[in-house]
Amino acid sequence: MPAAINRQVVLKTRPNGIPQAEHFALTETPVPTIGERQILIHNDYLSVEPAMRGWVSAVANYSTPVGIGEVMRSFAAGTVIASRHPGFAEGDKVMGMFGWQDYAVSDGSNVTRKVIEADLPLSLSLGILGLNGVTAYFGLLDLGQPRPGDTVVVSTAAGAVGSAVGQIARLMGCRTVGITGGEVKTRLCRDEFGYDAAIDYKADDVDAALADACPRGVDVYFDNTAGTISDAVLRQLAVGARIVICGTASVASWDPPPMGPRVERHILVKRARMMGLLVFDYAHRYEEAVARLAVWVREGRLRYREEIVEGIEYAPGAIAELYRGENLGKRLIHLASR
């Protein structure tokens, strides 16, 4: 039998910009009992994503914002501990939108997938074999359309998505250039993720470093930051460049949108394509990406880093920490079975 208490992190007030610990509250409710065609999941790992900033924002977005008093929306990976659903058995490992809480009841509709890679850690289903890996895979291959020999530039290059983009681009025969902040992360880019060049936007002259690293211009720019980093990359596009907009980590608030140099002339003169990426649009092809990524992981050709902390108490401040750029790998919160 599950413990009687379900700890939940709920949205207390709506932030303008990056959510801080004070915007959340930790509450306790009884663990629910399940009905016909339902399962009870114990969340072994909770995910922390940059996208969560958007999920709690009142500004127009791709999904309804989390309501005040509701459990924080989140991907989680867990174990089915009770099932009255014909599609799930006790012991099944599942990944889905189970929220920042110990236990989730599901009718299956919020289960993204059963985790079938039993030889690999369950936590990977929230990172390199989860949204991060799948985002990198389709964003780079489907939208970025890299060709062997192309120069691919990645911002937040050492991050959970960025590091996968850089490595997949390299597997495709591209020259890869990572932009990241600080010496530790630039070293990580070069030594661990195999970038041909790594630029420290905090220390380097980004324009000069880009010109040096991309002598024939930038063919693909996988953008996780927006802001002045993107401004610098756009000045060095090659003809026919593809710009994949995956995130806007450098922009603290979009209400109102910040000002920057207009992009139209770059797009026009270079006949470039700037495209928005939302991984949920690839839900129907999710397994295709995970299968390919898992092969690369098993072969040791696709590396990943995780930073796993213990306890749901960590969750409220986790998004703000992510935006401070302090983590060196996919941030996950482990919840012990009780």
Next chain:
Amino acid sequence: MPAAINRQVVLKTRPNGIPQAEHFALTETPVPTIGERQILIHNDYLSVEPAMRGWVSAVANYSTPVGIGEVMRSFAAGTVIASRHPGFAEGDKVMGMFGWQDYAVSDGSNVTRKVIEADLPLSLSLGILGLNGVTAYFGLLDLGQPRPGDTVVVSTAAGAVGSAVGQIARLMGCRTVGITGGEVKTRLCRDEFGYDAAIDYKADDVDAALADACPRGVDVYFDNTAGTISDAVLRQLAVGARIVICGTASVASWDPPPMGPRVERHILVKRARMMGLLVFDYAHRYEEAVARLAVWVREGRLRYREEIVEGIEYAPGAIAELYRGENLGKRLIHLASR
């Protein structure tokens, strides 16, 4: 025999921004004699294009800027009046990059095409059956990918390119919304070019008018202006919107680039695609577009307006006039045979 004098408009000084009359000089040289494999063309019509601003700009562009003292680069339509080239006969009508001058010598390499639509005015080869029509055709159909029922918004909607875009979109079964300046042009959009709605950016509240005209959002935005008009359209994109960047008429100078609200969030949230269009990339498919456009013109389903003025003296001030938005049709300069 041609007259002994070839009048030419040459670039005198390099403008920063929109070229004015004072940046050009009108000079006279003898009409050249032709050599083996050359033709002599009398230019019957000279074209005036918004793109000419870029052709004389020192700022990075898609072509080498016109040199100081060189004849102004321009499309022209004319008649072969002497030929020592096996591919051309006296009397052939040709369109190509012949420059702002009475006569041009060519080895054929700067001939865009022979004008084979003998039943239609030669001037059309510089407008609706020329770069303007071909730009509208490929920009809308190949990049914009309109589907029946889509809402297509066009800026400089009454212009030579814009009016063609609006009409082709309508022929494709789209709802068309034109943005233009002044009452005369909005009326032209509605009555002559068949737009379902026309917005006067000088008089209307553009945000409100767009919301009213595009209740399900904007599926395709064919952008000839950039600037605040584009900012308004980007706020009302539909999911999956396509933005075709064809021109930046509202921006006086790109050196340095002007500031505007950053676009990344719109592109990301709406999974939009912003694409630069350069018609020269479609050179290999030029005849495909002209053939289709000519059918529509003959059937009376594709309307056009021309404003033809007389005499090369008109040329130096013509680009600035275009940017003042005073013309109500494709601006051409007719040169009489002498």
